[in-house]
Every structure is written in C-alpha cells, then in structure tokens.
Amino acid sequence: MPDKPDRNAIEVVNVSKIFGSGEGQVAALDKVSVSIRENEFFTLLGPSGCGKTTLLRLIAGFDFPTAGEILLYGQDIAPLPPFKRPVNTVFQSYALFPHMTVADNIGFGLEMLGKPKGEIKARVAEMLKLVKMEALAGRRTAQISGGQQQRVALARALAPQPKVLLLDEPLSALDYKLRKEMQIELKRLQHETGITFIFVTHDQEEALTMSDRIAVMSSGKILQVGSPWDIYDKPAERFVADFIGETNFLTAAISGTGNGKARATLKSGTTIEATVAEGFQPKDNATVVVRPEHAKLTKDKGDLSGTVENIVYFGTDTHIHVQLDGGEAFTVRQQNTRSAGCGFERGDKVGILIGNDAAQVLRD
Amino acid sequence: MASNFSIKHQPGFTTIAATCFVVLYLPIIVLVLYAFNAASSTSEWGGFSLRWFQSAYQNTQVIDATLRSFQIGAIAAVLSTIFATMAALATTRTAPYPGLTFKYAAINQPLMVPEIVTGVALLIFFSRIKIFTGYSGLGYLIAAHTAFCIPFAYLPIRARLENMDLTLERAAADLYATPWKTFRRITLPLLWPGILAGLMLAFVISLDDVVITEFVKSGGQDTLPTYMLGQIRRGVTPEINAISTAFLLLSVAIVTLFFFVSRKRD
Numbered sequence: 001m002p003d004k005p006d007r008n009a010i011e012v013v014n015v016s017k018i019f020g021s022g023e024g025q026v027a028a029l030d031k032v033s034v035s036i037r038e039n040e041f042f043t044l045l046g047p048s049g050c051g052k053t054t055l056l057r058l059i060a061g062f063d064f065p066t067a068g069e070i071l072l073y074g075q076d077i078a079p080l081p082p083f084k085r086p087v088n089t090v091f092q093s094y095a096l097f098p099h100m101t102v103a104d105n106i107g108f109g110l111e112m113l114g115k116p117k118g119e120i121k122a123r124v125a126e127m128l129k130l131v132k133m134e135a136l137a138g139r140r141t142a143q144i145s146g147g148q149q150q151r152v153a154l155a156r157a158l159a160p161q162p163k164v165l166l167l168d169e170p171l172s173a174l175d176y177k178l179r180k181e182m183q184i185e186l187k188r189l190q191h192e193t194g195i196t197f198i199f200v201t202h203d204q205e206e207a208l209t210m211s212d213r214i215a216v217m218s219s220g221k222i223l224q225v226g227s228p229w230d231i232y233d234k235p236a237e238r239f240v241a242d243f244i245g246e247t248n249f250l251t252a253a254i255s256g257t258g259n260g261k262a263r264a265t266l267k268s269g270t271t272i273e274a275t276v277a278e279g280f281q282p283k284d285n286a287t288v289v290v291r292p293e294h295a296k297l298t299k300d301k302g303d304l305s306g307t308v309e310n311i312v313y314f315g316t317d318t319h320i321h322v323q324l325d326g327g328e329a330f331t332v333r334q335q336n337t338r339s340a341g342c343g344f345e346r347g348d349k350v351g352i353l354i355g356n357d358a359a360q361v362l363r364d
Numbered sequence: 365m366a367s368n369f370s371i372k373h374q375p376g377f378t379t380i381a382a383t384c385f386v387v388l389y390l391p392i393i394v395l396v397l398y399a400f401n402a403a404s405s406t407s408e409w410g411g412f413s414l415r416w417f418q419s420a421y422q423n424t425q426v427i428d429a430t431l432r433s434f435q436i437g438a439i440a441a442v443l444s445t446i447f448a449t450m451a452a453l454a455t456t457r458t459a460p461y462p463g464l465t466f467k468y469a470a471i472n473q474p475l476m477v478p479e480i481v482t483g484v485a486l487l488i489f490f491s492r493i494k495i496f497t498g499y500s501g502l503g504y505l506i507a508a509h510t511a512f513c514i515p516f517a518y519l520p521i522r523a524r525l526e527n528m529d530l531t532l533e534r535a536a537a538d539l540y541a542t543p544w545k546t547f548r549r550i551t552l553p554l555l556w557p558g559i560l561a562g563l564m565l566a567f568v569i570s571l572d573d574v575v576i577t578e579f580v581k582s583g584g585q586d587t588l589p590t591y592m593l594g595q596i597r598r599g600v601t602p603e604i605n606a607i608s609t610a611f612l613l614l615s616v617a618i619v620t621l622f623f624f625v626s627r628k629r630d
Contacts, residue, residue, distance in 0.1 A: 061537075061538075062537075062538075081537065082534070082537040082538050083537045083538070083539075083540045083542055084540075087538075088538055089538045093529065093531055095529065095532050096535075097532060097536075097550060098532075098554070099553045099554060108549075112536075112540040112541045113540050157538075160540065
C-alpha cells in the first residue's frame, strides 16, 4: 500500500538460536535481524537447514531464541508461549484435528479465545465461504482431499484474525497443478484479509511469483532482503545469484566504480558496464553475473567469444551452452519462435553480446 | 523373488500351525465341554446338564470371591490406568534426556521381576504396615494389583501417544489453547482408544492374578482365582469347569467389546 506509511508488523532484532552445547553446538540462526512490514507478503527463502523454519518457529513461539528480540508491533513477544501470541500458523502437514469436523477445526481458535457461540458460527461460515468449503463443513478432516485440507488449515489459521499469519511450506505436499492454483489463492486471501503473511519455502519460483519481499537465507544468516525483482536482477552475493534462477559467473577486472556502477573488463578484453551490489566497493577483481536471458548469441564478434557445446530445447525457449575461449562455461537463453530453429548448431564459433544493464558485480 | 516368498508355502507350515492350535484350544474345549457334564467327574461324560453352573451360582463362596475379584479389578484398573496415562505423557512428551531409558525400565519393572519375588516382598512389607496400622482390609490387594497392572496399562497408552502427531498439540497451542485445554480437547480424545485398551488389559490382568494375590491376601479375602486354586487342592468337580467357562466368556466379552469400541473411535 504505497499511500499508507509503512509500519513494521514484525521486527526480528539480533536473534540467535543455538542448538546443542559444547562441541556439538550449532547456530541455526546467527544474529539475524529483519523487519517485516504490515500487510506484506514476506517470504523466507533458502535451502533446507538454512534456518528459515527455525525463524518461523521462534515467531510462532514453538521455540525460544537463545538471544535477541522479536517485536510484534513494538512489543517483545519472544518470551511468550504460543497461545499468548496473536499469530497463527499454517503447518506443512496441515495438522488438522482428526476428531473434529471441518467447521469445528475452523472455529477452534475462536472457541479458545472465549468468543460467544453466535460470533464463532458467523465467523466460521464466513471463513468457509472465503476458502470455498461451505459444502464440506460437516465432514471429518480425513474425508477430504489434500487440497481441501490445505484450505481448511488456512481458514482455521485466519479465523481468529491474527496480526501475522505464518505459513510453513504449506504447498509442498500438493501436486504441481494444485500448487499453482493455491499460489494464486494465497495471494487472493492475503489481499482480501489484509493480514501480514510470512511464508517459508525452498522453492525459488514460488517465492518470486508470490512475494512482496523475499529474504534469502543460508547457514543461519539472511543474505539479502528485497523485492523479487531486486533479488533476481540485483543479487548481492554468489549464493543468492546461484540459488535463484540460472546464471553465468564471470571473473572481471573492475575499474571506475561510482554511482552504483562500475566498468568490468572481462577476460576477453571487452569492457562492459555493470551495476554494483548495494553498499559494496569492489576491489580490482570481482565476480560478475549475467542471466542467460540477458545475453544474446551472434555469429559475428561479441563481447565474449566461444564455441557452441550443447543446445537444449525447452518449449518456450532454448538454452545454448557455450564454451568460452577463456575456458569458462556460459549459457544463453533464447526465446523460441514457431517458424525457425535457434539458428545455431553444435561446434559453431559464436560471439556473445551482453546487453546494457545486464551485468551485476557481486559482493563475494 | 523375495516378494513372492510366502511362509504359507514352506514345508511343514500347515502341520506346525495346526498342532499349535490344537495344543492351545483343545484343553479349553474339553474344559468347557465338561462344564456341562451331568456326572460329578471331569473325565467321564454323564450327559448334558447345567447343574454345575447352578451349583456354582448358589455357592456363596464363589459369588463372594467373584464380587471381590471384580471390585479389586475395577479399582486397580482405574487407578493403574490413571498412573499409566500420566507416566506415558511424562515419558513421551519430552525431549530425550539421560535417565529416560532407566525410567522406562522402572515403569515396566513388574513385567521383568518374577511375580513370586514381588509377592514375597509385598507380604513382608505389608505385614509391617498391618502391625503398625492394624488395618487389614482390601486396600493391600488393591495397592498390589494397581502396581503390577501399571505396565500393562502403560504399554498401549504409550504406543498410542508415540503414534500421535505432536504437531496437533502445537497447532492447538498456536490457536490459543492453554496446555490444559490442549490436553482436554486434543490429546485426551485422541488418546482414548489407548486408555480404554490399557484399562481393559489392566482389568483382565488383575482378574487373572494368582501368585501375588495368594501372598498378599488376608484370611477371607479370596479372589476367584485363589478360591479355585483352593478348591482344586480338595479335588476337582465340574463346578470348577463351570466357573472357568463363565470366566472365559467374560474375558471374550471384554476383548470383543474393546475391539468394537476401539474400531469405532478410529
């Protein structure tokens, strides 16, 4: 909401979580700080074991931080038990109560809050409608499909109108098509309810399509926070660039840094302009990344030159793997047309043109 | 192919299985059959009659011992199930810690220690208390039965708890349920089949006990099994068969009831 002043729903301040003791000590979270804005669809993205689920559990109250504060609208909730936090969770396994009906599951939170019966009934009806499950209100949770269980889990967590909704890889158990549907459904629910969503996933595509902002995590640290566009096009570190999408890494000599830009001289001798990761002063040598779709193949001389090694057809596009003359590998992604092939063959001597604004200098 | 291996098609399987069933059930069938014997012998058939059931029913000692067995069994089963439920919760709803295995062993101790040892130990222990307090009621038997029934009640309850998804309790806490409400509304309802299984198992085990009861009981505190044992010493009549048959029917009824109750709950 650009016209509203940004308020922070959650502020994680210097939070560490250490498991084990002595020699076997493992820092699942290492002095993590991040602010999550009100009404935001915020995603914690990273490979398994990166600490994203641990952070979610700390916010939910299933575990307590070793150090640091977790503020919910300015109030430190880190020491509170889960039942005293106005935060609800959608679990990866859904965790629906098997001995209750769909409606009773959805009403459970309100009942525990001591709401009057009439209010619970009205709210449950509203929630059933929101997730389009009115017809199955009286069913046991074992009698409905995985996708329907997912909807009930969402309705149950949304019913008490939490200040923040936590979602722990909720789509991972669904098949591809249903997952796509639920991604859209989740965005709709977030929009309609106006509740802050914190979503945990290891699926970079899911993160890019759904989030307002993404925090990329690795080994207990947050490496970069930004919009999907920032994360994809302006990765700050090698890990971020590598984890999200496909990318080409090139070593280059850097000169003329300033204004967030630098001149990068590639091994081929060509010099291109590149953006620089925020707050970073590159030294002489650095890694430059170029996304495969931001480079173009040519039969003439380009910024780089090499030999076509392999051509892989993907339907919407074709990936052309090139062995650069300097020995490095480089992939170019080329949009397909119906009428013509990609125009290149294995063994062709080719040039690679790197577009203006296509290269980014990494911090590593 | 390993997947095609079937124990049923191994040589001798049918013979071994049939032998086991015969050894198991033939004596019981004979026992039940002679309960309906008109003659006073447990080996010679004198025609069909219900006289021994009638005679057992009119025998006040039998009725007295039966009622006492039920009384002890019911109280001991309920008490041991309560203790077993608490023990099962305490040993499963916790992160593993050093000494947990020792606690398992301590809870299951009555399964390992020979009954005769427990019997003698309780005899000596309770006789001291009897001297001090002067109390010689059924309390001793109930306490003893409760103690040795705990592991039998504990095992099915713990098995049920271990199969229960911990996330359910976490979800309840997340939805504003206090620990007590989580227990009442989530854990306990899902645990019921285990608790019922434990309760019935404890009841049957208590009903069946001879060794410990024999040592602990005071005069005039015969349970049905100890009464039967006493009778057999004086020679067997088909009355014992009749009592055993009634006992068997009761056990079958309890097990059947449990089967249906637990199936409905799932």
